[in-house]
Amino acid sequence: MLGENELSDLVLDSQEILDKAEAILIQLEKSLSESAIDADKVNSLFRYFHTLKGNAGFFNFNVIVNLSHSAESLLEIVRNDNSLLDQKMIQLFMEARDTLYEIFSHLNENKTDTMYKEKADTLIPRLFYIKENLKAESSEPKKEEPRFGIFKKKIVLSDAPIVEEDNKELPASNKTTPTPENSDTDKPEKPFVDKIIQESPALEKKTQTTETNNGNPNGQTTVKKDIRIETDKLDYLLDMIGELVIAESLVTQNPDIKELDLPNFSIQSSYLRKVVRNLQEVSLQLRMITLEGLFNKMERLVRDLAQKTGKKVSLQVTGKETEIDKNALEILTDPLVHIIRNCIDHGLETGKERFAKGKAESGHIKIEAMHSGNEVWIIISDDGAGLDRDRILKKAMARGLIKEGEDENLKDERIWDFIFQPGFSTSDKVTDISGRGVGLDIVRRNIAKINGDVEIKTKKDQGASFILKLPLTIAIIEGMVVIYNGVFYIIPTIDVKETLNLAESKIDYIDQDKKVIRFREQLIPVVSVERLLNHDSSDKDSTYEKSLYVIIVEYKNNSLAIVFDGIVGNQSVVIKPIPDYLKGTKGFSGCTILGSGNIGMILDIRFFINNYYKENKESEAAHGQ
Amino acid sequence: MATTFEEEQLEESEDTMEDLYIIFFIDGREYGIEIRYLIEIIAFQPVTFVPNLPEYVKGVINLRGKIIPVIDVRLRFGLPKIDYTEFTCILIMNFNNLSAGLIVDGVKEVLKIPKDCIEPSPGFEEANMERFVDSIGKSGDTLKILIDLNKFIHEKDVKGIA
Numbered sequence: 001m002l003g004e005n006e007l008s009d010l011v012l013d014s015q016e017i018l019d020k021a022e023a024i025l026i027q028l029e030k031s032l033s034e035s036a037i038d039a040d041k042v043n044s045l046f047r048y049f050h051t052l053k054g055n056a057g058f059f060n061f062n063v064i065v066n067l068s069h070s071a072e073s074l075l076e077i078v079r080n081d082n083s084l085l086d087q088k089m090i091q092l093f094m095e096a097r098d099t100l101y102e103i104f105s106h107l108n109e110n111k112t113d114t115m116y117k118e119k120a121d122t123l124i125p126r127l128f129y130i131k132e133n134l135k136a137e138s139s140e141p142k143k144e145e146p147r148f149g150i151f152k153k154k155i156v157l158s159d160a161p162i163v164e165e166d167n168k169e170l171p172a173s174n175k176t177t178p179t180p181e182n183s184d185t186d187k188p189e190k191p192f193v194d195k196i197i198q199e200s201p202a203l204e205k206k207t208q209t210t211e212t213n214n215g216n217p218n219g220q221t222t223v224k225k226d227i228r229i230e231t232d233k234l235d236y237l238l239d240m241i242g243e244l245v246i247a248e249s250l251v252t253q254n255p256d257i258k259e260l261d262l263p264n265f266s267i268q269s270s271y272l273r274k275v276v277r278n279l280q281e282v283s284l285q286l287r288m289i290t291l292e293g294l295f296n297k298m299e300r301l302v303r304d305l306a307q308k309t310g311k312k313v314s315l316q317v318t319g320k321e322t323e324i325d326k327n328a329l330e331i332l333t334d335p336l337v338h339i340i341r342n343c344i345d346h347g348l349e350t351g352k353e354r355f356a357k358g359k360a361e362s363g364h365i366k367i368e369a370m371h372s373g374n375e376v377w378i379i380i381s382d383d384g385a386g387l388d389r390d391r392i393l394k395k396a397m398a399r400g401l402i403k404e405g406e407d408e409n410l411k412d413e414r415i416w417d418f419i420f421q422p423g424f425s426t427s428d429k430v431t432d433i434s435g436r437g438v439g440l441d442i443v444r445r446n447i448a449k450i451n452g453d454v455e456i457k458t459k460k461d462q463g464a465s466f467i468l469k470l471p472l473t474i475a476i477i478e479g480m481v482v483i484y485n486g487v488f489y490i491i492p493t494i495d496v497k498e499t500l501n502l503a504e505s506k507i508d509y510i511d512q513d514k515k516v517i518r519f520r521e522q523l524i525p526v527v528s529v530e531r532l533l534n535h536d537s538s539d540k541d542s543t544y545e546k547s548l549y550v551i552i553v554e555y556k557n558n559s560l561a562i563v564f565d566g567i568v569g570n571q572s573v574v575i576k577p578i579p580d581y582l583k584g585t586k587g588f589s590g591c592t593i594l595g596s597g598n599i600g601m602i603l604d605i606r607f608f609i610n611n612y613y614k615e616n617k618e619s620e621a622a623h624g625q
Numbered sequence: 626m627a628t629t630f631e632e633e634q635l636e637e638s639e640d641t642m643e644d645l646y647i648i649f650f651i652d653g654r655e656y657g658i659e660i661r662y663l664i665e666i667i668a669f670q671p672v673t674f675v676p677n678l679p680e681y682v683k684g685v686i687n688l689r690g691k692i693i694p695v696i697d698v699r700l701r702f703g704l705p706k707i708d709y710t711e712f713t714c715i716l717i718m719n720f721n722n723l724s725a726g727l728i729v730d731g732v733k734e735v736l737k738i739p740k741d742c743i744e745p746s747p748g749f750e751e752a753n754m755e756r757f758v759d760s761i762g763k764s765g766d767t768l769k770i771l772i773d774l775n776k777f778i779h780e781k782d783v784k785g786i787a
Binding site: 239240242243485486487488529530533534576578579580581582585587588591593597598599601 | 673674675676677678682685686687689690691692693694722723724725778
């Protein structure tokens with residue numbers, strides 16, 4: 001009986017293979033129009049289905065075996081003559097791949113694949129049908145009758161015990177060309193098969209060469225260079241290395257030896273320090289993975305959506321090799337899906353509309369990833385209609401997000417911001433792709449979760465770009481460590497605009513609960529961390545007299561000045577999640593353990609700024625009435 | 626990996642841990658919590674204050690690279706604060722994958738209390754403490770107040786009582 005671990009290994013392996021198969025199918029589909037079909041790709045695809053069949057057969061998952069076997073046998077023919085491959089076939093392989101993926105996704109709970117038998121049985125005959133047709137076509141036009149005979153027979157066959165079928169079919173697939181012996185089961189086929197062999201010796205030769213190729217170098221591509229590690233273990237390793245860094249400095253900076261003159265010790269300890277730092281750097285790279293898998297999924301999505309909407313879409317993807325933190329990658333999937341759905345459903349016009357506007361009939365979508373300083377940028381752009389300022393404004397007004405007359409002066413950026421509001425949709429009709437208004441708010445929310453930012457650039461009738469700016473890693477941030485009331489806080493350096501010494505600049509008191517500081521001709525509200533966390537004006541009376549510094553933070557042109565007692569310095573800190581028990585507390589984006597072993601709380605400055613200005617707007621509105 | 630190892634150990638010895646309770650002191654009384662939720666006992670260490678939390682959550686500590694919230698059991702029970710002493714301990718608990726430290730006045734022992742020695746709570750005057758009481762365990766001629774850890778960790782503080 002198979003163990004829990006073996007099963008989940010099978011599932012993970014197979015899903016990986018199916019992901020690769022999907023990428024190849026997309027590439028093959030693209031190359032259909034370009035005449036030259038990469039034989040290597042067809043071969044890999046064949047190998048993938050073959051591997052799946054073999055692995056699943058080992059565990060007696062017969063539905064998987066039958067389905068992958070059918071796909072494999074059809075590929076068998078295709079790889080002998082690549083020109084046979086067409087759109088319909090790729091669609092069918094795609095469906096087979098999706099069905100297999102679905103079976104594998106539920107295999108862990110179900111432990112068996114029998115409930116998918118029906119679904120697989122709708123695909124298997126179709127695969128066989130094409131296969132038999134191809135066989136027929138490549139010899140001579142065939143009568144309807146025998147085809148139907150085979151058709152029926154195959155359905156029966158898939159019901160038969162698998163061992164038997166394997167015995168009959170496997171030798172065939174291994175030898176790549178059907179031989180008379182194996183066609184015993186398919187009597188009507190025999191003469192044609194014989195003919196193939198007789199009439200096309202060239203074909204047979206060709207297959208033999210591919211076969212030999214297959215055995216050696218190509219087969220090696222499936223050899224794994226990586227191993228799978230549980231993320232829990234990885235996190236634990238990172239925790240421990242973090243502790244090692246602290247322990248190292250506790251030992252080498254120990255007060256007991258500080259006064260002593262220890263030349264040898266300091267040489268060795270600086271060596272230790274170097275090793276520990278290197279170790280830390282390497283450990284953080286362990287979490288980084290490329291965007292390739294994610295982008296491959298997006299290629300599939302674009303293809304499916306284009307088919308669904310009937311729009312022609314060409315897609316260009318660059319920067320697949322860009323690496324990003326694993327956790328960030330998981331959070332990115334949904335936003336990308338929603339942006340691409342929007343691009344295709346709302347952004348791109350229909351072929352006719354495009355023609356009327358003088359654009360190429362086929363819409364173009366570009367997905368790019370690149371490094372920019374300490375960030376990774378992912379840019380999704382289309383050459384569609386662009387965002388419609390007037391329509392968004394109308395909708396925003398209808399929903400009460402802005403008032404009448406306010407619309408004229410609004411900057412474009414503010415207006416584009418509205419589309420990230422939950423439930424905001426300018427689409428007149430709801431399609432099954434988009435239009436319900438859920439979606440884009442997920443983009444904003446998920447990106448914010450990993451301290452990223454979304455920007456929109458658009459021009460009417462020229463298209464729109466969504467620019468996702470993400471931190472290189474969500475495991476580390478550059479932060480300014482400050483101290484207030486005995487507690488260490490970390491402010492992300494990216495949000496810090498200026499630090500001011502209160503000995504030089506003065507806080508002005510407008511009234512009891514409003515203090516401001518003058519900074520470059522601007523009056524900036526002064527607040528304390530406690531005021532921000534409590535979301536009320538509870539520190540009305542506090543004068544911040546003890547505080548020595550204010551730090552001016554800025555986000556989206558709004559600024560706040562936050563008072564602190566002291567500034568410890570700038571450093572990179574490893575972000576740790578807030579303990580589950582404290583999840584309800586807003587205003588912290590994480591916590592960290594500082595070099596001294598102390599815990600520091602990472603302030604969610606953007607949340608504070610948004611919240612502060614929202615509250616103020618509300619209270620102003622209340623005063624106005 | 627220590628945590629999985631601990632968890633494994635926990636699973637394996639689940640049977641033998643049955644009926645075992647960690648007994649600790651709060652304000653002179655003896656309390657017990659099922660030992661399967663206990664990960665370790667550490668000496669009191671300074672707690673990093675986190676603003677804007679309920680009063681009984683003292684803050685967080687760094688336990689070998691893991692950041693763990695700490696609850697002062699006295700304050701959770703609505704009892705007056707006292708200075709921490711050399712007997713003050715933090716019980717590191719893991720309840721349904723949620724880690725938390727409980728600050729207690731002192732730890733007494735690990736005790737076996739068979740099921741037939743456990744009786745329902747007779748009710749206490751201190752409403753704030755009583756809502757976390759699961760039952761009363763008898764051992765010899767002493768009584769141990771057994772705590773419902775789920776309620777203790779999760780139940781919201783009712784304003785006015787706290």
